[in-house]
Amino acid sequence: MNVLIIDDEINIRQTLRSILEDEGYDCETAANGKEGIKQLENFNADVILLDVQMDEMDGLTALEHILKADPTLQVIMISGHSGIGEAVRAIKTGAFDFLEKPLSLPKVKITVSKAAKFRQLSMENRRLKIDIEERYQLIGNSPPMQKLREMIRKVAPSNAKVLIRGESGTGKELVAWAIHQQSGRADKPFIRFNSAAIPAELVESELFGFEKGAFTGAVKGKKGKLEEADGGTLFLDEIGDMSLSAQSKILRVIQEGEFERVGSNKTHKIDARIIAATHKNLEEMVAENLFRDDLFYRLNVVPIHTPALRQHPEDMSQLVNHLSCMAIRDLNVTPKNFLPETICALKGRVFPGNVRELKNLIERIYILEEKEEIAPDDLPETTTRKSNSDFFWQETLSFTEKKKDFEARYLEVQLELHGHNVSRTAEALSMHQSNLSRKLKELGIKL
Numbered sequence: 291m292n293v294l295i296i297d298d299e300i301n302i303r304q305t306l307r308s309i310l311e312d313e314g315y316d317c318e319t320a321a322n323g324k325e326g327i328k329q330l331e332n333f334n335a336d337v338i339l340l341d342v343q344m345d346e347m348d349g350l351t352a353l354e355h356i357l358k359a360d361p362t363l364q365v366i367m368i369s370g371h372s373g374i375g376e377a378v379r380a381i382k383t384g385a386f387d388f389l390e391k392p393l394s395l396p397k398v399k400i401t402v403s404k405a406a407k408f409r410q411l412s413m414e415n416r417r418l419k420i421d422i423e424e425r426y427q428l429i430g431n432s433p434p435m436q437k438l439r440e441m442i443r444k445v446a447p448s449n450a451k452v453l454i455r456g457e458s459g460t461g462k463e464l465v466a467w468a469i470h471q472q473s474g475r476a477d478k479p480f481i482r483f484n485s486a487a488i489p490a491e492l493v494e495s496e497l498f499g500f501e502k503g504a505f506t507g508a509v510k511g512k513k514g515k516l517e518e519a520d521g522g523t524l525f526l527d528e529i530g531d532m533s534l535s536a537q538s539k540i541l542r543v544i545q546e547g548e549f550e551r552v553g554s555n556k557t558h559k560i561d562a563r564i565i566a567a568t569h570k571n572l573e574e575m576v577a578e579n580l581f582r583d584d585l586f587y588r589l590n591v592v593p594i595h596t597p598a599l600r601q602h603p604e605d606m607s608q609l610v611n612h613l614s615c616m617a618i619r620d621l622n623v624t625p626k627n628f629l630p631e632t633i634c635a636l637k638g639r640v641f642p643g644n645v646r647e648l649k650n651l652i653e654r655i656y657i658l659e660e661k662e663e664i665a666p667d668d669l670p671e672t673t674t675r676k677s678n679s680d681f682f683w684q685e686t687l688s689f690t691e692k693k694k695d696f697e698a699r700y701l702e703v704q705l706e707l708h709g710h711n712v713s714r715t716a717e718a719l720s721m722h723q724s725n726l727s728r729k730l731k732e733l734g735i736k737l
């Protein structure tokens with residue numbers, strides 16, 4: 291840890307430097323605030339000892355400059371007896387602590403060591419925040435991803451309920467987080483509740499909390515996720531997996547902002563923005579009475595759809611890059627180079643598990659592949675769905691039938707890639723639109 295000592299008395303600078311260096315700190319000194327700030331350009335200080343009364347720029351002014359540049363720096367003010375008032379003001383400005391002259395050396399050591407620990411924690415905290423931001427970053431600049439971002443930007447500031455839908459692994463959780471981050475609730479909790487990951491009989495007590503004695507084993511009460519989210523956002527993930535009984539309670543929270551803990555009659559008021567997500571077909575579930583229609587309509591105020599990976603293959607390169615960086619960090623491995631042909635091959639691959647599956651694939655390559663350069667042949671075979679080569683080895687059909695089969699599959703994928711837009715697909719395939727339309731009709735492909 292590095293300590294910068296700023297004091298106009300040379301004796302103090304020397305004494306502090308010598309005792310702190312004995313403690314193992316790297317020290318630099320400066321004779322006034324101005325000089326100290328200059329020093330910080332070259333010296334990466336963690337803790338600063340700062341005299342309150344100095345000629346060239348006093349301690350308080352210096353403190354403001356220092357904290358503005360880096361709020362995680364820990365500044366300990368040093369003041370003569372007459373400067374106590376200023377020292378107190380310094381604490382209010384954000385100084386870590388203050389020491390009074392004449393300095394007690396043991397106290398200096400303890401205070402510096404505490405400040406150093408605090409500095410370490412605040413840097414760690416900052417790293418974690420950056421890490422979360424990176425991890426939750428939505429990657430991709432393709433039109434579907436731009437549209438998604440635009441939706442997020444529009445819906446975030448309001449309190450509107452949002453229902454995020456999309457296939458598995460398409461980033462629904464990232465969207466929920468982005469909405470929270472861009473809302474006025476960003477500095478309040480973002481609480482995720484996954485109905486599918488919790489045994490049905492525990493869903494209600496987890497979500498609404500419970501009172502002491504509510505059931506055997508409830509030796510003391512516990513807050514539920516809903517209460518934890520008060521003031522912030524409650525993300526109800528996999529809402530399609532919630533039991534009908536939990537659904538009706540959630541409906542009441544949405545309608546009246548009220549709920550009771552399990553085993554209690556006391557009504558709690560709650561202010562949490564609700565964002566829900568599912569990969570299930572809720573309309574179908576409503577038709578089969580598996581999902582309450584009133585809840586569906588309440589939740590579905592703003593529907594947001596996350597595109598499947600095959601709908602934005604243009605983002606493959608960026609995604610591989612991003613997932614690569616994550617893998618390098620998480621797995622502590624050295625970087626690999628994915629060749630342009632490899633990116634191309636990945637674009638043509640089917641990923642039923644979307645970006646999550648791509649992420650797993652990249653991690654697998656980092657763990658198992660020793661080569662630094664990844665060529666198309668180094669990609670592991672897909673396991674989730676029949677690979678292309680299976681197509682050629684399948685049951686023998688007549689040449690004409692097989693050709694028809696191929697054309698149909700090919701055109702279906704291409705239509706999907708081009709947003710089911712016939713003229714765009716035709717253009718991409720260098721076909722006349724009328725020819726493509728005829729072909730689709732012939733093959734029985736409906737749009």
Ligand SMILES: Nc1ncnc2c1ncn2[C@@H]1O[C@H](COP(=O)(O)OP(=O)(O)OP(=O)(O)O)[C@@H](O)[C@H]1O
Nearest residue numbers: 427428429457458459460461462463464569645646
């Ligand atoms: N556009 C994207 N940019 C970066 N990472 C993404 C993107 N989409 C998905 N991911 C990553 O893929 C993984 C799955 O994303 P997420 O958990 O949000 O999917 P989901 O839509 O909630 O899927 P499920 O329905 O299976 O829960 C995560 O690791 C996430 O970081």
Ligand SMILES: [Mg+2]
Nearest residue numbers: 462463527528
């Ligand atoms: Mg999810």
